[in-house]
Amino acid sequence: MPDNFKSLSEILTKEKSFSKFRNAVKENEVVMEFEKIFPDLSKTVKTSNVNKGTLYLIVENSVLRSELFLKKKLMIEKINNHFNQQIIVDVKFTNFRNIHRNTK
Numbered sequence: 001m002p003d004n005f006k007s008l009s010e011i012l013t014k015e016k017s018f019s020k021f022r023n024a025v026k027e028n029e030v031v032m033e034f035e036k037i038f039p040d041l042s043k044t045v046k047t048s049n050v051n052k053g054t055l056y057l058i059v060e061n062s063v064l065r066s067e068l069f070l071k072k073k074l075m076i077e078k079i080n081n082h083f084n085q086q087i088i089v090d091v092k093f094t095n096f097r098n099i100h101r102n103t104k
Contacts, residue, residue: 026087027087028050029083030050030079031047031055037079038078045058045060045064046058046096050088054089054091055079056092056094057093057094058096059094059096061095065093065094065095072090072091076089076090076091
């Protein structure tokens with residue numbers, strides 16, 4: 001094998017040109033592992049997506065949304081600590097009812 005041969009995993013994890021891909025994978029991991037990080041919220045909060053470091057959450061009601069808004073900074077810290085890197089910089093909340101209203 002040539003001396004400059006690199007494995008696919010090495011290219012994906014180290015090449016600068018794949019940084020956006022790595023970020024997208026990490027953001028997707030946040031969505032997939034949200035319930036593991038916050039098991040107590042699994043029945044009332046659903047993840048929508050992550051876009052450019054902003055996590056979008058669908059919340060059961062406005063009271064819970066207000067409560068979580070006050071804890072937003074702690075949520076961001078807990079998520080980033082879980083992954084040992086800064087992935088999330090902001091969290092946006094929407095009510096479950098608003099999602100249904102917009103889809104009709």
